[in-house]
Amino acid sequence: MTYIRSVMSMLLLLGGLCFLPSAMAGGQGEAGPLIIVGDENYPPFEYVGDNGTPRGIFVDYWKEWSKQTGIPIEYRLEPWLEALRMVKAGEADVLSGLFRTSAREQFFDYGQPYYSIRGAVFFHESVLGVRSLADLRGFRVGVVQGDYASTFLREKAPYLRLALFSNHEAMVRAAISKDIRVMVGDQPVITFFLSRHASGDAFRYSPDPLYSEGCHPAVRKGDGATLSLLQQHADAVPRARLESIVQRWIGQNALKRLPWEWIATLAAVLLLAMLFLGLRNRELLQRVGFAKESLTRSEERYQLAVLGANDGIWDWDRETDQVYFSPRWKEIIGYGDHELANDLDEWKSRIHPEDYDRVMEANQALFDRNTDSFAVEYRMLHRDGSWRWILGRGTCLRDASGTIRRMAGVHSDVTHRREMEEDLRRSEETLREILENMMDGYYRADLSGRLVMSNRRMYELLGYEKFSEVEGKDVASTFYYRPEDRRALLEQLMQQGVLQSFSSLLRHKNGQAVPVETSSRLVLDGKGQPIAVEGVVRDVSERRRHERELQRLVERLEAKNDELERFTYTVSHDLKSPIITIKGFLGLLERDLELGDPDRVAADLARINNATDRMEKLLRELLELSRVGRMDNPLVRVSLGEVAEEAKELSQGQLEEGQGTVEGLDSLPEILCDRPRMVQVFLNLFSNAAKFRRVDAPLRIVVSSEVRPQQDELLVRVQDNGRGIKAEYLETVFGLFHQLDSQEQGTGLGLALVRRIVENHGGKIWAESAGEGTGAAFVFVLPMNGASQAEEE
Numbered sequence: 001m002t003y004i005r006s007v008m009s010m011l012l013l014l015g016g017l018c019f020l021p022s023a024m025a026g027g028q029g030e031a032g033p034l035i036i037v038g039d040e041n042y043p044p045f046e047y048v049g050d051n052g053t054p055r056g057i058f059v060d061y062w063k064e065w066s067k068q069t070g071i072p073i074e075y076r077l078e079p080w081l082e083a084l085r086m087v088k089a090g091e092a093d094v095l096s097g098l099f100r101t102s103a104r105e106q107f108f109d110y111g112q113p114y115y116s117i118r119g120a121v122f123f124h125e126s127v128l129g130v131r132s133l134a135d136l137r138g139f140r141v142g143v144v145q146g147d148y149a150s151t152f153l154r155e156k157a158p159y160l161r162l163a164l165f166s167n168h169e170a171m172v173r174a175a176i177s178k179d180i181r182v183m184v185g186d187q188p189v190i191t192f193f194l195s196r197h198a199s200g201d202a203f204r205y206s207p208d209p210l211y212s213e214g215c216h217p218a219v220r221k222g223d224g225a226t227l228s229l230l231q232q233h234a235d236a237v238p239r240a241r242l243e244s245i246v247q248r249w250i251g252q253n254a255l256k257r258l259p260w261e262w263i264a265t266l267a268a269v270l271l272l273a274m275l276f277l278g279l280r281n282r283e284l285l286q287r288v289g290f291a292k293e294s295l296t297r298s299e300e301r302y303q304l305a306v307l308g309a310n311d312g313i314w315d316w317d318r319e320t321d322q323v324y325f326s327p328r329w330k331e332i333i334g335y336g337d338h339e340l341a342n343d344l345d346e347w348k349s350r351i352h353p354e355d356y357d358r359v360m361e362a363n364q365a366l367f368d369r370n371t372d373s374f375a376v377e378y379r380m381l382h383r384d385g386s387w388r389w390i391l392g393r394g395t396c397l398r399d400a401s402g403t404i405r406r407m408a409g410v411h412s413d414v415t416h417r418r419e420m421e422e423d424l425r426r427s428e429e430t431l432r433e434i435l436e437n438m439m440d441g442y443y444r445a446d447l448s449g450r451l452v453m454s455n456r457r458m459y460e461l462l463g464y465e466k467f468s469e470v471e472g473k474d475v476a477s478t479f480y481y482r483p484e485d486r487r488a489l490l491e492q493l494m495q496q497g498v499l500q501s502f503s504s505l506l507r508h509k510n511g512q513a514v515p516v517e518t519s520s521r522l523v524l525d526g527k528g529q530p531i532a533v534e535g536v537v538r539d540v541s542e543r544r545r546h547e548r549e550l551q552r553l554v555e556r557l558e559a560k561n562d563e564l565e566r567f568t569y570t571v572s573h574d575l576k577s578p579i580i581t582i583k584g585f586l587g588l589l590e591r592d593l594e595l596g597d598p599d600r601v602a603a604d605l606a607r608i609n610n611a612t613d614r615m616e617k618l619l620r621e622l623l624e625l626s627r628v629g630r631m632d633n634p635l636v637r638v639s640l641g642e643v644a645e646e647a648k649e650l651s652q653g654q655l656e657e658g659q660g661t662v663e664g665l666d667s668l669p670e671i672l673c674d675r676p677r678m679v680q681v682f683l684n685l686f687s688n689a690a691k692f693r694r695v696d697a698p699l700r701i702v703v704s705s706e707v708r709p710q711q712d713e714l715l716v717r718v719q720d721n722g723r724g725i726k727a728e729y730l731e732t733v734f735g736l737f738h739q740l741d742s743q744e745q746g747t748g749l750g751l752a753l754v755r756r757i758v759e760n761h762g763g764k765i766w767a768e769s770a771g772e773g774t775g776a777a778f779v780f781v782l783p784m785n786g787a788s789q790a791e792e793e
Contacts, residue, residue: 034229035073035091037075040080064241065233071233109218109221109223113214119187121210124178135348137356153184171183172200313326315408350381362374362376366395374393391411392411394407394408445532445533454467497521502517517540639669659699661701663703664704671784699722712783724772
């Protein structure tokens with residue numbers, strides 16, 4: 001405390017004071033005293049005493065001014081912002097002291113300055129040395145609201161975070177309680193409040209003043225009369241008298257009041273002690289010699305250890321504020337021992353801006369007593385302009401009260417290690433990007449069968465959204481549809497080390513099987529022992545589907561080729577038959593015309609006409625058959641009952657001829673299909689039933705259906721009570737030009753056309769019959785969604 005008070009007295013005697021409050025001025029009334037207003041809590045310049053009266057250097061100055069000028073005054077003290085308001089509103093005449101700024105000149109006129117005050121940065125001893133505003137980055141800096149310091153910091157260092165307080169005392173209390181560690185303001189005022197607290201000596205202030213401003217009496221803008229009065233008596237208080245006022249508040253030299261008798265006694269005691277120490281000196285010198293030799297050996301060992309570690313040494317004596325950087329410390333950042341001063345600023349100014357706060361926090365942890373050592377990695381600027389990575393480590397030595405007396409540590413250049421780590425990180429990122437963008441899945445599992453790594457494609461292939469859902473799961477039981485496939489893969493891997501295109505089925509999250517091909521390899525440790533299995537998994541579902549479709553297409557093409565051969569043979573035979581008939585009867589016609597037999601001529605012409613009709617019908621149905629699958633109509637959703645009803649009407653003549661009836665059409669559901677083609681299906685089936693009806697019973701056709709939701713298909717049955725079909729003909733009835741009864745009129749293309757239309761809709765058709773005389777049923781299945789084989793082809 002004595003130290004702070006002595007520092008304050010020295011600064012004041014040197015003439016450094018600055019009263020920050022901003023002020024508003026008011027004019028002096030024609031009658032009554034001059035009202036002077038100031039800050040109620042601004043010691044030692046002005047404050048409210050214990051008896052409620054104004055006290056302080058400014059108060060005594062204005063009382064002396066009143067005495068010298070004969071002008072009566074009334075001195076009032078208010079909260080600072082209220083004092084500013086009073087002068088600005090004309091409720092007071094003069095502000096006792098105000099720093100001059102361009103912003104304040106809008107509201108106040110100023111008299112001659114009569115004193116000056118210095119501003120400083122105060123910081124807790126736990127904060128590393130502060131010498132400039134740049135050193136305050138990262139701290140909350142306390143200032144008084146409306147004070148000159150707040151304006152100064154906003155203009156000079158807008159990047160700082162300010163903590164505003166109503167007055168200096170509140171700000172100092174916050175610093176004592178460690179709510180803030182740094183504060184800026186008028187040095188004498190802050191020093192006064194710190195001296196009132198036991199822990200106030202834990203704070204230091206910057207050696208160079210932050211600012212030094214003159215204190216002006218100020219009046220309200222435009223109050224020329226009061227300003228003229230102040231200017232007229234600006235020198236009313238002699239300089240010597242002002243200094244005596246300051247000296248009275250600061251106090252006299254404490255040495256002048258010391259009791260010299262006590263000092264003499266103390267000197268005698270000290271003399272006796274020196275005589276006793278002299279007697280002990282020889283013995284101590286001997287001990288020191290031994291200790292010095294031991295210390296020298298210890299230092300040699302220490303230097304060897306330091307050189308071997310290739311680290312730089314730093315040391316900071318907090319009591320003397322002396323800093324030491326070893327030659328190796330300086331060499332790490334490109335300097336010789338004598339090219340860089342042993343100063344904290346040399347270190348702090350070279351810390352990378354992005355790392356600065358983190359480094360300060362690591363050091364601060366020692367002062368906060370959270371730890372007795374620290375380690376932090378950060379970048380320092382090298383002499384060549386590059387950035388070097390430094391591993392800074394340090395510890396501290398505390399006194400009995402826990403206050404840090406000394407800090408020391410080492411600096412290690414870890415740039416090469418960090419560069420290697422960065423190269424490794426980039427390589428890992430590149431590998432990760434490659435894995436994540438692969439079209440195939442990647443996995444790694446340990447030898448116990450647990451999944452430890454995969455890319456996105458791998459777990460999405462199995463139906464999962466994130467890796468955490470599959471991480472650590474047993475591969476065989478969770479992901480293999482047949483766990484024995486996993487065992488087979490491992491057995492082959494252990495024998496071969498690498499396995500290509502291993503086919504298996506994986507289990508999707510929804511339970512479905514996913515066909516895959518896996519290429520895997522064993523991962524070995526440094527001793528060549530297997531530690532994991534990794535591989536690439538390719539989903540072959542689409543390929544297998546295409547292969548099946550290709551196989552079906554090949555089979556259908558082969559079937560169509562066989563059908564084409566039969567078609568060619570049959571067409572040549574069936575078309576040749578009517579041509580031969582026509583040719584034969586043309587010869588008979590010629591003969592009968594020569595004989596003049598009109599009846600025979602008419603018969604010959606009738607035979608020729610029938611042959612041409614048969615040929616025309618055969619060609620027409622062949623053309624219709626070829627169009628199915630090539631020239632189809634758009635799929636529409638229709639009632640299958642309405643389609644069958646239309647076919648019934650078209651075959652009504654044949655049905656009536658056999659007294660036939662058709663039942664069950666109302667029960668048929670809606671379906672997506674090619675409507676005209678589906679009419680042809682029912683028309684040919686009804687015509688076929690009428691053609692092969694029994695002669696001993698009326699024809700009866702029953703149409704029924706069954707919806708199969710799981711297969712999304714419809715089964716339709718057209719049952720008649722006709723002649724029936726032998727078992728060996730149930731399949732061949734759908735062949736081209738196939739007729740069960742050669743006596744019946746027809747081309748043998750009707751059922752072939754029906755099958756072609758049904759299959760073109762993605763369905764299938766077959767015939768059922770218990771034998772001749774039992775009737776027949778034609779059953780076909782159609783997809784409800786109208787999938788067309790023509791589209792697949």
